[in-house]
Amino acid sequence: MSGNITENIADKILLLISAMQDARTPWYAKALVILLLAYIISPIDIIPDFIPVVGFLDEIILVPIVFAFIYKLIPESVKQEINSKDIxxxxxxxxxxxxxxxxxxxxxxxxxxxxxxxxQVFI
Incomplete structure (x- = not known):
């Protein structure tokens, strides 16, 4: 099960990297990738990490949602061409x-x- 998840993540990351280099990928998809990377790297969060439980929810929820949104912005023709190439x-x-x-x-x-x-609760 874990192998399928990591292979799927790796395939989508590879596709995203390749799509970033393709001229047919819209500029706003490329800009969102840069903003997502900046958010992941940045120490500033929507919900501060020091708040118990909810502090990490922005990374756990927001990052995959934005990643899926960016993936949908990539034209199908670009996805198909990248997937058909030998990696x-x-x-x-x-x-x-x-x-x-x-x-x-x-x-x-x-x-x-x-x-x-x-x-927080028991100690």
Missing amino acids: DESQRRRLKLIGVVLVLFLWLAIVSVVVMFIK
């Missing part, structure tokens, strides 16, 4: 690793939220 195996391995790291980060964030909640 370099080293690039695929690297992206699978990125997918694994993203899934692990998500689980780490969930566990952190639960631990912080338990500390």
Whole structure:
């Protein structure tokens, strides 16, 4: 199960990277990718992380929703062309690793939220 999730994430990240380099991808999709990356990297959040439980919800909920929205903005012709190309195996391995790291980060964030909640309630 985990392999399918990480492969799907890796495939979509690869498609997004390739689509960013394609002239047919709308400028606003490219701008949203840059804004999403800036939000992920930025220490400033919509909901501060130090607030128990809800602090991590913006990353857990907002990032996948925006990512899915950006994915839908990419024209189908671009997606089909990118998917039909042969992908370099080293690039695929690297992206699978990125997918694994993203899934692990998500689980780490969930566990952190639960631990912080338990500390607030029971300690």
